[in-house]
Amino acid sequence: MEWDAGLSPADPLRFVALGEPYPRKVAEAQERSGEREALVTGAATILGVPVGLAVAEFGFLGASMGSVFGEKFARAAERAAAEDRAFIVFASSGGARMHEGVFSLFQLPKTIVAVESLSERRLPFITVLVDPCYGGVTASFATVADLILAEPGAMIGFAGPRVIEQVTRQKLPAGFQSAEFLLQHGMIDAIVPRPRLREELAHYIRLLTNQRSTSPVSFVTRQESDR
Amino acid sequence: MMQLTAWDRVQLARHQARPHTLDYITELLEEPRELHGDRLFRDDPAIVAAIGRFGTRSVIVLGHQKGASTTENVARNFGMPRPEGYRKAIRILHLAEKFGLPVITFIDTPAADPGLESEERGQAWAISSCLQAFLRAQVPTLAVVIGEGGSGGALALAVCDRLLMLENAIFAVASPEACAAILWRDAARAPEAAETMRITAQELHRFGIADEVIPEPAPAHLDASGTIRRVGQALERHLEELLQLWHEHGPAHARHLRWARYRAIGLWHEDPVT
Numbered sequence: 001m002e003w004d005a006g007l008s009p010a011d012p013l014r015f016v017a018l019g020e021p022y023p024r025k026v027a028e029a030q031e032r033s034g035e036r037e038a039l040v041t042g043a044a045t046i047l048g049v050p051v052g053l054a055v056a057e058f059g060f061l062g063a064s065m066g067s068v069f070g071e072k073f074a075r076a077a078e079r080a081a082a083e084d085r086a087f088i089v090f091a092s093s094g095g096a097r098m099h100e101g102v103f104s105l106f107q108l109p110k111t112i113v114a115v116e117s118l119s120e121r122r123l124p125f126i127t128v129l130v131d132p133c134y135g136g137v138t139a140s141f142a143t144v145a146d147l148i149l150a151e152p153g154a155m156i157g158f159a160g161p162r163v164i165e166q167v168t169r170q171k172l173p174a175g176f177q178s179a180e181f182l183l184q185h186g187m188i189d190a191i192v193p194r195p196r197l198r199e200e201l202a203h204y205i206r207l208l209t210n211q212r213s214t215s216p217v218s219f220v221t222r223q224e225s226d227r
Numbered sequence: 228m229m230q231l232t233a234w235d236r237v238q239l240a241r242h243q244a245r246p247h248t249l250d251y252i253t254e255l256l257e258e259p260r261e262l263h264g265d266r267l268f269r270d271d272p273a274i275v276a277a278i279g280r281f282g283t284r285s286v287i288v289l290g291h292q293k294g295a296s297t298t299e300n301v302a303r304n305f306g307m308p309r310p311e312g313y314r315k316a317i318r319i320l321h322l323a324e325k326f327g328l329p330v331i332t333f334i335d336t337p338a339a340d341p342g343l344e345s346e347e348r349g350q351a352w353a354i355s356s357c358l359q360a361f362l363r364a365q366v367p368t369l370a371v372v373i374g375e376g377g378s379g380g381a382l383a384l385a386v387c388d389r390l391l392m393l394e395n396a397i398f399a400v401a402s403p404e405a406c407a408a409i410l411w412r413d414a415a416r417a418p419e420a421a422e423t424m425r426i427t428a429q430e431l432h433r434f435g436i437a438d439e440v441i442p443e444p445a446p447a448h449l450d451a452s453g454t455i456r457r458v459g460q461a462l463e464r465h466l467e468e469l470l471q472l473w474h475e476h477g478p479a480h481a482r483h484l485r486w487a488r489y490r491a492i493g494l495w496h497e498d499p500v501t
């Protein structure tokens with residue numbers, strides 16, 4: 001069941017770039033995607049485990065985080081907490097949404113405040129970082145989760161590779177900012193390929209909440225045998 | 228004073244002769260001692276920390292530190308913190324909590340450092356943890372934007388019980404140059420971007436994000452001591468209010484108010500949908 005589908009962006013700055021008003025840009029993105037915003041939230045069940053779910057759609061203005069993204073995220077986290085559900089977020093983003101200026105920037109603390117509701121009730125909060133995930137999303141809720149998972153090969157960071165190369169005039173090494181690189185540097189808990197995500201998410205939630213798991217095969221063992 | 232454009236304010240906010248965090252620490256605190264290091268990796272010169280007497284009590288000060296010369300700016304990485312800077316801020320914040328000391332922060336950075344090594348050491352992780360530590364802080368917190376409030380790198384020290392801004396300070400989601408490069412594909416259109424982005428202290432106050440604009444009858448680089456004095460007076464006033472709030476209602480209530488404040492920011496349309 002979808003939550004808060006009625007929220008859509010306002011235009012707090014009356015922002016116009018290259019002759020195009022922000023509301024027109026939003027309308028085009030809505031038309032293309034069939035969604036009102038870059039974040040879709042709702043209730044779901046993963047292999048029998050009830051969860052609150054938030055999924056970022058990169059096709060919608062680069063899944064940039066503005067007021068609606070932040071508000072829908074916050075409401076979903078709080079509603080998951082109220083309904084005793086774990087909260088799972090598929091995070092992908094180009095960063096904060098320029099068109100809403102400082103309102104976008106202040107969605108960072110908003111999302112971090114919202115997940116306190118899950119901490120208070122000791123409910124799992126797990127993020128899955130999906131390619132690409134950068135900027136304000138990586139520097140807020142995505143990296144304060146109880147567990148941080150990523151998809152293989154996903155590119156994840158604070159500053160984008162182009163910015164880093166421009167500023168430092170350094171050539172970036174191969175694999176820099178990949179999920180594998182982040183795992184090695186201690187920034188994420190595990191890399192999980194998409195076909196295994198359901199099973200793994202349900203397994204982690206059951207383990208964290210001290211419930212018997214139904215998953216018969218250790219994922220680590222399976223990964224070893226895949227090599 | 229004549230009407231300044233947003234781009235004029237950007238130039239003033241970035242002026243090298245503007246007082247920086249250590250100037251405020253020296254002028255406003257008695258017997259200050261600088262505190263160093265994150266206890267994990269190294270001491271970041273772009274974020275300074277100090278303990279000292281402010282009026283009748285001990286306080287902790289944290290702030291971004293830019294240089295007053297090119298040489299000093301290189302040593303300070305132009306005030307752009309690396310992850311160890313944010314981790315130092317978190318450590319010092321916990322120190323303040325242990326001793327129940329109020330925390331004052333001075334915001335003045337173009338951005339968090341966007342370098343290769345900062346990424347390796349988890350820049351995004353350091354910023355989100357710092358935001359969380361400030362939001363959870365069990366002591367009164369006050370922030371003043373004294374110059375440039377550049378994006379997440381500035382925000383990490385700014386999510387306090389009170390957010391004050393100097394008249395010629397700015398706070399932006401990205402630098403006008405970056406915004407122009409992204410949206411106009413032309414960094415030279417930064418003056419136009421600065422206007423469009425609504426980044427001045429007056430606008431942040433109008434949006435309800437900044438609590439107060441501290442006047443600069445003369446721009447801070449022309450009247451450092453007057454500016455620092457006015458900032459000190461505003462801080463004293465807000466600190467008294469916060470301490471009274473803390474005293475009357477306790478830390479849990481005060482923190483609840485802080486959370487409510489940041490939880491509420493944003494504007495959107497909402498249609499009834501079943």
